[in-house]
Amino acid sequence: MNPSTITLYGTPASGHAHRVETLLSILGLPYAYIEAPATVRRSEAFLKLNPLGQIPVLVDGEQVICDSGAILIYLVKRYAPDSGWLPDQAAEAAEVLRWLFISAGEVRYGPAQARGIVQWNWPGDHKAAITIANTLLNFMENHLAGRDFLALHQPTLADLACYGYVAHAPEGGISLAAYPNVLGWLKKVEVLPGFIPMPDLPVPQVGM
Ligand SMILES: N[C@@H](CCC(=O)N[C@@H](CS)C(=O)NCC(=O)O)C(=O)O
Numbered sequence: 001m002n003p004s005t006i007t008l009y010g011t012p013a014s015g016h017a018h019r020v021e022t023l024l025s026i027l028g029l030p031y032a033y034i035e036a037p038a039t040v041r042r043s044e045a046f047l048k049l050n051p052l053g054q055i056p057v058l059v060d061g062e063q064v065i066c067d068s069g070a071i072l073i074y075l076v077k078r079y080a081p082d083s084g085w086l087p088d089q090a091a092e093a094a095e096v097l098r099w100l101f102i103s104a105g106e107v108r109y110g111p112a113q114a115r116g117i118v119q120w121n122w123p124g125d126h127k128a129a130i131t132i133a134n135t136l137l138n139f140m141e142n143h144l145a146g147r148d149f150l151a152l153h154q155p156t157l158a159d160l161a162c163y164g165y166v167a168h169a170p171e172g173g174i175s176l177a178a179y180p181n182v183l184g185w186l187k188k189v190e191v192l193p194g195f196i197p198m199p200d201l202p203v204p205q206v207g208m
Contacts, residue, residue, distance in 0.1 A: 004061030006031040015164025017056040026194035099158030106136040112165040114172030144181035
């Protein structure tokens with residue numbers, strides 16, 4: 001199906017926007033990118049798109065989709081329904097969605113939160129975020145033993161949703177050195193055709 005004009009609102013440092021941009025690139029969908037820092041997100045025009053004032057937002061013709069997980073699902077269902085990024089079969093779909101929910105839970109409140117506190121002084125408890133992150137990373141490390149990707153034998157939305165904030169966890173003071181399976185998985189995501197890297201931020205001293 002031919003896309004109408006797709007516009008993505010995001011910022012380069014946002015792992016939520018990154019997962020959407022990477023999927024657009026992987027699927028070969030042309031899109032315009034509008035950078036939406038806090039000043040833009042608080043504008044009347046942006047709040048009409050997403051009253052929560054959050055990126056990413058995707059505008060596809062008349063359709064406005066908010067929330068990274070919803071956007072990933074929308075793009076696959078509309079433009080690549082048979083691609084395998086979100087399978088139809090019940091148990092497989094559940095496994096992919098499980099990781100999308102983990103990306104909005106443990107990933108958001110673990111590595112993403114720690115990175116936000118370190119890089120932008122977000123309010124919150126850095127130690128608590130690190131505890132959540134390490135519980136998540138231990139789980140991922142065990143889960144990835146003998147597997148290439150998170151949900152299925154092939155890459156799915158699960159991998160794109162979890163990649164950004166896990167890959168950039170060191171920017172929040174969380175070392176990945178103890179998680180070789182996680183590091184191996186990140187490399188497999190990074191070589192997917194169309195993958196877009198997320199820009200690096202300064203890494204603080206581990207153990208802060
Ligand atoms: N559940 C949302 C969360 C998105 C989110 O937290 N976006 C951040 C940037 S990474 C944001 O826009 N924060 C501004 C705010 O919450 O005011 C999603 O998955 O898209």
